[in-house]
Amino acid sequence: MDFNxxxxxxxxxxxxxxxxxxxxxxxxxxxxxxxxxxxxxxxxIWDQFTSKKGNTFNNQHGQVACDFYTxxxxxxxxxxxxxxxxxxxxxxWSRILPNGTGAVSMDGVAFYNRVIDFCLECGITPxxxxxxxxxxxxxxxxxxxxxxxxxxxxxxxxxxCATYFGDRIKHWIVLNEPxxxxxxxxxxxxxxxGNKGLKNFLPAVHHAMMCQxxxxxxxxxxxxxAFIGTTFSCSExxxxxESAKDVxxxxxxxxxxxxxFIEPLLGLGYPTEHVPVLAGxxxxxxxxxxxxxxxxxxxxGVQTYTREVVKHSYFVPYLRSKIVKASKRNVKxxxxxxxxxxxxxxxxxxxxxxxxxxxxxxITENGAAFPDMLFNGKVHDKERLHYLQAxxxxxxxxxxxxxxxxxxxxxxxxxxxxxxxxxxxxxxxVYTNFSTQERILKASGKWFKTFLGS
Numbered sequence: 139m140d141f142n143x144x145x146x147x148x149x150x151x152x153x154x155x156x157x158x159x160x161x162x163x164x165x166x167x168x169x170x171x172x173x174x175x176x177x178x179x180x181x182x183i184w185d186q187f188t189s190k191k192g193n194t195f196n197n198q199h200g201q202v203a204c205d206f207y208t209x210x211x212x213x214x215x216x217x218x219x220x221x222x223x224x225x226x227x228x229x230x231w232s233r234i235l236p237n238g239t240g241a242v243s244m245d246g247v248a249f250y251n252r253v254i255d256f257c258l259e260c261g262i263t264p265x266x267x268x269x270x271x272x273x274x275x276x277x278x279x280x281x282x283x284x285x286x287x288x289x290x291x292x293x294x295x296x297x298x299c300a301t302y303f304g305d306r307i308k309h310w311i312v313l314n315e316p317x318x319x320x321x322x323x324x325x326x327x328x329x330x331x332g333n334k335g336l337k338n339f340l341p342a343v344h345h346a347m348m349c350q351x352x353x354x355x356x357x358x359x360x361x362x363x364a365f366i367g368t369t370f371s372c373s374e375x376x377x378x379x380e381s382a383k384d385v386x387x388x389x390x391x392x393x394x395x396x397x398x399f400i401e402p403l404l405g406l407g408y409p410t411e412h413v414p415v416l417a418g419x420x421x422x423x424x425x426x427x428x429x430x431x432x433x434x435x436x437x438x439g440v441q442t443y444t445r446e447v448v449k450h451s452y453f454v455p456y457l458r459s460k461i462v463k464a465s466k467r468n469v470k471x472x473x474x475x476x477x478x479x480x481x482x483x484x485x486x487x488x489x490x491x492x493x494x495x496x497x498x499x500x501i502t503e504n505g506a507a508f509p510d511m512l513f514n515g516k517v518h519d520k521e522r523l524h525y526l527q528a529x530x531x532x533x534x535x536x537x538x539x540x541x542x543x544x545x546x547x548x549x550x551x552x553x554x555x556x557x558x559x560x561x562x563x564x565x566x567x568v569y570t571n572f573s574t575q576e577r578i579l580k581a582s583g584k585w586f587k588t589f590l591g592s
Contacts, residue, residue, distance in 0.1 A: 148527045150534055151592045159537070160545040161590055162224025162263075163217065163567065164503050166270040166314065168200050169554040171230065173207035177245035180236030182272040183282070183323075184557075187330035195560030203555045205575050210253050216568065216577060217551065218260045221590035225262050226502065226547055227253070228270035228314065231295055234302075238274035239291055247302050254306050265309040265547075267369075268296055268353055271319045271330070271557075278331050283342035284324060286422070292349040296356040304361035311439060311502065312353035315371040316346040316399050328558055336418060336456075344422045347402050351433035368403075369439030369502045372396045372489075374482040378449035378462055387450040387459035394457065395446070396489070404495045405432045415456040434495070437544070439502030442486045444476035472525075473507040473563050480528040487536040487543050500545035504529050507556070507563035510580065517569045517580040526582060548586065552577060 152161060168184045175181075188199035206213060217225060231238065233246035257264040269292070273282055277291055296312075322329035325339035350368050357366050373395065377388035393412040402408055407428060410416045447467060451460035464477035471477055483504060490499050506525040510517050526548065536543050553566035561572055567583035570576075579587075 148531070150531065150589075152590060155534060155537055155546075158544060160224050160263075160500070161222075162226055162265065162545070162547045163222055163551040164226040164547040164549050165206075165228070165551055165554070166267070166272075167228045167230035167233070168203070168270070168272045169550075169556070170204040170206040170227075170552065171233075172200065172202040172205045174201040176207070178236050178243050179230070179246060180232035180238070181275040182230065182232045183275055183278045183330035184272050186275045186278070187332055190332075193332065194558050195562050198555070198560030200555040202572075204552050204570055204572075207249065209575060211256055213552065213577070214253075214256050214260055214262060216579075217262060220567070220579070220583060220587040222551075222586075223262055223590075224265060224545075224547070225257055225551075226265040226267065226311070228267035228272075229299060229303075230272055231269065232272065232274035232276075234298060235274065235295060236276075238277035239294055242298055242302075250303060254303060258306060263309060264307055265311065266299070266303065266307045267311040267314050268299060269312070269349075270314040271323075273331070282324075282331055282333075283320065283345050284333070284338050286341070286345060288345045289348055289352060293352050293356060296353045297360065300357055300360035304357075304364070308361070308364055310357050310361070310364055310366045312350050312357070312366070312368040313346060314369050315441060316343075316350070317395060318371050320346055322558075336415065340416075340418050341422045343398065344419050344427070347399060347431050348427060350399070350403055351431050354433040354435055365436050367435050367437035367439050367498075367500070367502075369441055370396075370400055371441050372486050373442055374445035374479070374485045374489075376445055376447045378447050381450070383450035384448070387457075388448045390457050391446065391448045391459045391461070396486075400438070400490070400493065402428060402431050403433060403435075404493055413457065435497070437498040437500050438490060438496050439500050440486055440490055441503035441549075442483050442501070443474075443504060443506065443549075444472075445479045445482040445485075447477075473509055474559070476506075478506070478525060478528075480525075480532045483529050484532040484536050487533070487541050491541050496542070498544045499542050500547070501533060501543065502545070502547050503549040504546065505549035505565045507565045510553075510564045510569060512569060512571070512578065515578065517578060519580045519582050522580070523582040523585050526586065 320342040324333045324342040327334040375392040377384040393409040397409045447462045464471045469477045508521045550565045552568040553564040553570040556563045569578040
């Protein structure tokens with residue numbers, strides 16, 4: 139599918155990707171569950187962050203979200219009717235351990251057991267993410283990801299999850315996009331917990347880096363035959379011009395956004411050569427840390443939506459690099475002001491194929507937000523449909539060219555709470571009426587159903 143020529147026919151079928159290739163949808167607990175204070179659930183950093191005015195679009199929050207907590211059976215049945223056989227969702231740490239550590243909430247465990255069991259009953263394979271950005275507020279009060287004790291907190295949490303769910307969950311993801319939750323939450327302050335500066339960012343980076351391996355080792359030890367991965371946000375980085383300053387700026391941005399977490403995991407160390415400020419990580423690295431940060435994952439989840447064009451900027455501290463907004467470049471964009479650039483997904487698959495030590499690569503998130511309109515009970519989201527087709531074609535081309543890629547998950551199943559952007563961006567295959575909680579299958583969802591059923 140050429141996005142600029144949407145009349146070009148899409149002729150692929152799932153079997154064209156090989157018998158072991160998986161297609162699915164991805165979600166996250168805080169974005170869909172609601173039920174923010176039922177039973178003994180503890181507050182998360184997103185409960186706290188959204189309670190403060192000005193932190194999110196129109197001060198919106200996820201206290202109800204998609205009400206998946208009570209509507210999970212209907213949603214899973216809808217997935218089944220759409221021929222979706224792989225469902226990625228996350229566990230809310232504070233729903234299972236209200237205080238982050240200590241007593242386990244049996245109500246929280248019971249909820250996830252119901253979700254897992256119903257998925258299996260419907261023939262849908264559950265893929266569980268241990269951490270998708272919703273740290274218990276009780277742990278943030280002690281320093282959160284910037285406190286080294288998070289290593290033991292996370293290990294305990296992973297052990298609890300493996301104990302209660304490991305008999306049925308065989309597909310695990312340790313962290314979701316650590317670069318985003320450390321960068322946006324502990325450096326820029328635009329995501330929970332809203333902290334800023336290097337003094338928060340650098341220790342959070344190193345501790346999240348360590349927890350990737352810690353979580354992997356816990357699951358490997360406690361869950362027989364587990365298929366274990368972790369996910370990274372990434373985007374193709376292009377220099378704004380051929381000038382030496384812009385080329386260097388692009389290399390710096392690439393090191394920070396694409397290399398910071400995958401390379402230490404593979405034993406390559408932090409990419410300090412292009413981002414000298416990362417040398418400050420040394421203050422938090424203890425003997426054997428970099429050795430213990432290495433873990434042999436079964437797969438790596440690549441999550442890519444767009445590409446970024448970068449230019450030199452003297453005024454940006456530390457990096458001297460600035461992303462040029464897509465809206466300033468006269469290109470097709472999504473509602474998030476992300477360039478529609480399908481080739482980026484191929485290039486990132488190719489990029490991760492260049493690393494030694496990665497066994498399998500899956501696209502664990504890809505999707506787009508557009509200004510969907512409900513008209514006569516229908517949503518004609520042709521832009522999203524074309525976006526998905528174009529990106530799936532690029533994944534197929536990568537597979538055809540012999541590159542290692544074994545799965546593709548759409549972000550996301552239903553429209554949901556999109557973090558600081560609130561409910562404005564709609565990424566779903568299914569339209570959510572947040573006033574009534576009605577679900578309406580969009581044109582893209584109908585197409586995906588047909589594609590999977592073919």
